[in-house]
Amino acid sequence: MEKLMQKETVNKKRKPRIVAGPCSAETEEQMMETAIRLKSAGVEMFRAGIWKPRTQPGNFEGVGERGLFWLRKIKRETGMQVATEVATASHLNAALKYDIDMLWIGARTTANPFAVQEIADALRGRDVEVMVKNPLNPDPALWMGALQRIREAGVKKISAIHRGFSSYGKNIYRNPPQWQVALEVKQQMPDIPMICDPSHMGGARKHIASLSQKSLDLGYDGLMVEVHHNPEQAWSDKNQQVTPEAFSRIVSKLIVRDEKSREESTKLDCLRKQIDRIDDDLLELLAERMGVVTEIGEVKKEQSITILQAGRWQQILGKLEERGKDMGLSQVFLNEIFKSIHQESINHQEKVMRG
Ligand code: PEP
Ligand code: MN
Numbered sequence: 001m002e003k004l005m006q007k008e009t010v011n012k013k014r015k016p017r018i019v020a021g022p023c024s025a026e027t028e029e030q031m032m033e034t035a036i037r038l039k040s041a042g043v044e045m046f047r048a049g050i051w052k053p054r055t056q057p058g059n060f061e062g063v064g065e066r067g068l069f070w071l072r073k074i075k076r077e078t079g080m081q082v083a084t085e086v087a088t089a090s091h092l093n094a095a096l097k098y099d100i101d102m103l104w105i106g107a108r109t110t111a112n113p114f115a116v117q118e119i120a121d122a123l124r125g126r127d128v129e130v131m132v133k134n135p136l137n138p139d140p141a142l143w144m145g146a147l148q149r150i151r152e153a154g155v156k157k158i159s160a161i162h163r164g165f166s167s168y169g170k171n172i173y174r175n176p177p178q179w180q181v182a183l184e185v186k187q188q189m190p191d192i193p194m195i196c197d198p199s200h201m202g203g204a205r206k207h208i209a210s211l212s213q214k215s216l217d218l219g220y221d222g223l224m225v226e227v228h229h230n231p232e233q234a235w236s237d238k239n240q241q242v243t244p245e246a247f248s249r250i251v252s253k254l255i256v257r258d259e260k261s262r263e264e265s266t267k268l269d270c271l272r273k274q275i276d277r278i279d280d281d282l283l284e285l286l287a288e289r290m291g292v293v294t295e296i297g298e299v300k301k302e303q304s305i306t307i308l309q310a311g312r313w314q315q316i317l318g319k320l321e322e323r324g325k326d327m328g329l330s331q332v333f334l335n336e337i338f339k340s341i342h343q344e345s346i347n348h349q350e351k352v353m354r355g
Pocket of ligand 1: 023024049053105106107108133163200
């Protein structure tokens with residue numbers, strides 16, 4: 001897989017770990033077909049959910065233990081390492097019976113310290129790798145608490161998976177990344193590798209490449225991506241899964257920048273990374289704002305209200321300028337930037353009115 005990735009320089013090797021496979025194990029044929037095609041694409045670590053924690057009842061909740069049999073078969077026949085999600089001690093014991101190499105704790109489970117402790121207790125004395133997804137809520141302490149519980153149980157190989165955080169309302173991403181939360185965990189627990197899950201973050205195929213690249217640029221240690229031999233027919237998360245071949249194309253375009261060691265990287269580099277991240281967040285926020293503006297445009301069209309309501313806008317601008325002043329931003333700057341945002345919003349609404 002490393003061969004597939006572009007490298008900017010070759011003097012220092014940084015080899016992101018790649019874990020790929022379907023959201024859920026569905027049938028033996030689906031598992032084998034996906035695994036064989038991923039193996040030919042150079043993937044060495046295969047994932048599949050056997051017990052699926054679903055937000056709402058009535059959705060596919062996983063095939064259960066027989067999926068472990070398929071995972072072990074994939075391990076034996078392809079030589080790949082295999083991973084699945086565990087949410088209870090009994091899941092863990094079942095997975096270990098089938099020789100599963102890596103286990104991950106899902107976002108809904110990480111949020112519950114009782115559940116994490118139960119798994120940690122059952123892990124004592126067992127030799128298995130554990131990956132801990134971030135909790136649903138953006139709370140670095142809760143995430144680190146879960147990592148600590150697993151570490152205190154004596155587990156040697158632990159990593160963190162950043163899959164984004166739940167949010168209410170419309171957003172371009174299913175689970176907005178809020179990169180700063182993961183970067184805080186990375187900073188406080190630097191020995192724990194950080195893996196990005198762009199599939200659950202973005203919730204759509206089209207976001208996988210850019211989120212993956214962004215995570216690598218932030219110095220992440222690997223990716224976990226949902227890959228299905230026939231994504232359109234997947235029983236869960238079908239919008240965010242890609243075929244093994246599409247995944248291979250995405251990976252081949254990723255650029256792995258050789259990271260200078262922590263000591264070598266200058267303060268300036270760190271600050272520039274922060275600026276890049278903030279600019280990116282600003283862009284996403286602007287795009288999100290235009291999404292809401294467009295919806296408002298639709299309501300205005302329905303109710304035959306004019307686009308421009310000058311009174312409301314003056315009121316908003318006044319409030320923003322006052323608040324911004326307290327944050328050390330000049331009035332001229334605020335005026336210019338918000339006028340320009342307002343103009344772009346009007347343009348978006350005009351498009352709705354015309355359309
Ligand atoms: C999954 O990896 O399929 C999954 C259920 O993920 P999460 O816990 O991140 O929602
Ligand atoms: Mn999934």
